[in-house]
Amino acid sequence: MPDSEFASEDAGFFFDSVAIIGIGLIGSSLAQALRANGFTGPIAIADRNGDALRDAEAMGLGNSYHVSAAKAVTGADMVILCVPVGAMGATARAIAPALAKHAVITDVGSVKGAVARAVSAAIPDRTRFVPGHPIAGSEQSGPKAGWATLFQHRWSIITPTDHSAEDAIEKVAAMWRAMGAEVEFMDIERHDLVLAITSHVPHLIAYNIVRTASDMESVAESEVIKFSAGGFRDSTRLAASDPTMWRDIFLNNKTAVIETLGRFMEDLAMLQRAIRWGDGEQLFDLFQRTRNIRMAIVEAGQETAAPDFGRPREAPGEAARTRPAEHHHHEGESGWDEDD
Numbered sequence: 001m002p003d004s005e006f007a008s009e010d011a012g013f014f015f016d017s018v019a020i021i022g023i024g025l026i027g028s029s030l031a032q033a034l035r036a037n038g039f040t041g042p043i044a045i046a047d048r049n050g051d052a053l054r055d056a057e058a059m060g061l062g063n064s065y066h067v068s069a070a071k072a073v074t075g076a077d078m079v080i081l082c083v084p085v086g087a088m089g090a091t092a093r094a095i096a097p098a099l100a101k102h103a104v105i106t107d108v109g110s111v112k113g114a115v116a117r118a119v120s121a122a123i124p125d126r127t128r129f130v131p132g133h134p135i136a137g138s139e140q141s142g143p144k145a146g147w148a149t150l151f152q153h154r155w156s157i158i159t160p161t162d163h164s165a166e167d168a169i170e171k172v173a174a175m176w177r178a179m180g181a182e183v184e185f186m187d188i189e190r191h192d193l194v195l196a197i198t199s200h201v202p203h204l205i206a207y208n209i210v211r212t213a214s215d216m217e218s219v220a221e222s223e224v225i226k227f228s229a230g231g232f233r234d235s236t237r238l239a240a241s242d243p244t245m246w247r248d249i250f251l252n253n254k255t256a257v258i259e260t261l262g263r264f265m266e267d268l269a270m271l272q273r274a275i276r277w278g279d280g281e282q283l284f285d286l287f288q289r290t291r292n293i294r295m296a297i298v299e300a301g302q303e304t305a306a307p308d309f310g311r312p313r314e315a316p317g318e319a320a321r322t323r324p325a326e327h328h329h330h331e332g333e334s335g336w337d338e339d340d
Helices: 025-036 050-059 069-073 085-098 113-122 166-178 188-216 230-239 243-252 254-276 280-299
Strands: 018-021 043-046 064-066 078-081 104-107 132-134 155-158 182-185
Touching: 018 025, 018 069, 025 043, 025 050, 043 069, 050 064, 064 069, 069 085, 078 085, 085 113, 085 243, 104 113, 104 132, 104 166, 113 188, 113 243, 132 166, 155 166, 166 182, 188 230, 188 243, 188 254, 243 254, 254 280
Parallel strands: 018 043, 018 078, 043 064, 078 104, 155 182
Antiparallel strands: 132 155
16 A cells, blocks of 8 residues: 555544444444544444443443434544444445545454445445454453453454545554554455455354254263363354354355355365274374464464453553454444344
């Protein structure tokens, strides 16, 4: 991307007001990160879930709180959509009449193709939309699950459309950098394929393993859950993620997910044959190769040795505490649905 045309501004934010639509984990973390990194302008928060709005207000996450997304975006310079991907289009249609002409719109969804098409078609000026996806989160949900350092030292992928204006792209990139994220630009289709293998299919496998274990409970006389080992425990952690969000992800990234699942099933059939025929050499070679990949992930700083269960959350206003975050959860678990 070209160098910024903007003069240096305090804290690195090139906008004066923000609207966050959907105040789940990511929306809450955004509000906290903006403040923790020097943003002083007004933050408007919208969510159709009254409990989430009340929690956000009790935490002091914003300056105004709205059930109506359209009211929240009125006059905002930066609009961040933090709703499940299946609700992005409806939410964009709801806010379109109230958007300021100069407003930049971005999102945090983990599917980009379907979101880019839906939002671009809904807003009055598609040049102001810059799709994005922070690779950060947890399996927990709601505003209380967010924390200010969630994005520090994590990747934030920006996937501009063919119509995204350069100044809008730069403003979104500068926002993520100001909150401590490492920005990467990526083609939309490539993003969806990469996320299918690194996040979407692993979650689908986890959901299915847990279902299989549940079906086996009666056969194993409840010992499956009682004697859960680390591998199964990790799978249940992934499978604890929000059902609405993941339903929408799979329905909106179906092409990449089905392609990746097909390759996975071919590899799984090969493993099944190796076990059936006692091919220990093939099994060892695979396990050694995958172990090396895991070690490379650790060395790249994409994993922490510290236990991730029940990790503490800092309250708004407390000193920032850097903690690597795993990518289990993406959109805010708001009260939005497809009929916004």
